[in-house]
Amino acid sequence: MTSKKQVEMFKKLLRMLAPVVCLLGLTPLGACHDEPEWNNDPFGNFDALWTIMDEHYAFFDYKEVDWQEVRTRYRSKLTSSMTSQELFELCGDMLKELRDGHTNLIAAHDVSRYWIWEQYPVNYDERLIDEHYLNFEYRRASGIKYALLDNNYGYLYYGTFENEIGEGNLDLILSYLSTADGLIIDVRNNGGGFLTNVETLVGRFIEQRIHAGSIQHKTGPGHNDMSEPYDYYFEPTKNHIHYLKPVVVLANRASFSATNNFVSIMKSLPQVTIVGDVTGGGSGLPFTSELPNGWNVRFSSCPIRDAEGFLTEFGVAPDVQVNQTDDDTAKGRDTLLEAAFLLLKNHG
Numbered sequence: 001m002t003s004k005k006q007v008e009m010f011k012k013l014l015r016m017l018a019p020v021v022c023l024l025g026l027t028p029l030g031a032c033h034d035e036p037e038w039n040n041d042p043f044g045n046f047d048a049l050w051t052i053m054d055e056h057y058a059f060f061d062y063k064e065v066d067w068q069e070v071r072t073r074y075r076s077k078l079t080s081s082m083t084s085q086e087l088f089e090l091c092g093d094m095l096k097e098l099r100d101g102h103t104n105l106i107a108a109h110d111v112s113r114y115w116i117w118e119q120y121p122v123n124y125d126e127r128l129i130d131e132h133y134l135n136f137e138y139r140r141a142s143g144i145k146y147a148l149l150d151n152n153y154g155y156l157y158y159g160t161f162e163n164e165i166g167e168g169n170l171d172l173i174l175s176y177l178s179t180a181d182g183l184i185i186d187v188r189n190n191g192g193g194f195l196t197n198v199e200t201l202v203g204r205f206i207e208q209r210i211h212a213g214s215i216q217h218k219t220g221p222g223h224n225d226m227s228e229p230y231d232y233y234f235e236p237t238k239n240h241i242h243y244l245k246p247v248v249v250l251a252n253r254a255s256f257s258a259t260n261n262f263v264s265i266m267k268s269l270p271q272v273t274i275v276g277d278v279t280g281g282g283s284g285l286p287f288t289s290e291l292p293n294g295w296n297v298r299f300s301s302c303p304i305r306d307a308e309g310f311l312t313e314f315g316v317a318p319d320v321q322v323n324q325t326d327d328d329t330a331k332g333r334d335t336l337l338e339a340a341f342l343l344l345k346n347h348g
Helices: 004-016 018-023 042-056 067-075 084-096 126-132 167-176 195-202 258-267 326-330 335-347
Strands: 104-106 139-141 144-148 153-158 182-186 210-215 230-234 247-251 272-276 284-290 296-305
Touching: 042 067, 042 084, 042 284, 042 296, 067 084, 084 104, 139 167, 144 167, 153 335, 167 195, 182 335, 195 258, 210 258, 247 258, 247 335, 258 272, 272 335
Parallel strands: 153 182, 182 247, 247 272
Antiparallel strands: 104 296, 139 144, 144 153, 210 230, 210 296, 284 296
């Protein structure tokens, strides 16, 4: 069920992004401007894909990608007799040049991807934490796993921002953890979800309105045709429980998209320390368009900046860089969690 808060934020985003709706051909009539007619063959589908990205993708200059050179290099590999699978692999490889986890070619048989976290240490083992820290004794509400640990630190694991967080559930969670000397919020392996859940969660750790960041949209087909940034703000949740003691957020390379946004905002709060690895990035709101053969392409179109005006497309750096060690794994220890304990102890 969609909450009233989600509806309000979605409407706010729609008002903010109204110009981009026309540019991406997302209106029911699809008649913002005349779209070229692409043939449904390897050349037509390739040209349609390249042009959609050329006109609507947001990060060409930021990533220093020569998209025209990419077109020349990949189009030379096309043949009129190539199979659908061969075309899919070629187009998928071309999209990987953008190094963007939000950019995917989607067909009935497969989805192309560029997931940077597959190239880095995992830095998270759920079984290790459940067995050696939680002793398989924990509570769960709104997709959040939580417990008061033996050292009197609270532990909260949120595995996906796709799970809507109920305000009543958060009250029960934070009430249960209110006596904790510090709180650890673990968002490792959280691949993202709804930005409304980011706002809901952050609202429990602030006492006043904060500048959360800004958002832009494309205003034309040129790579630099971008609007001025629109600022957005988060308010503290009213008439509900807040937690204002020291907080450590644990993140890894698989903390992506909405989680990347959550980490960037939490990092700006004075009582919060980010521990772990650089997040997986993904700071562009994705949109989708269709090719002549029915395949869809998903891509970043609207850049989101942090409160200081920086793009976090390539991730948010932690305050304290920590990787899981083989020695700790063998001993049943989570290196990042142990680092969080030490930070909270020293803070106290």
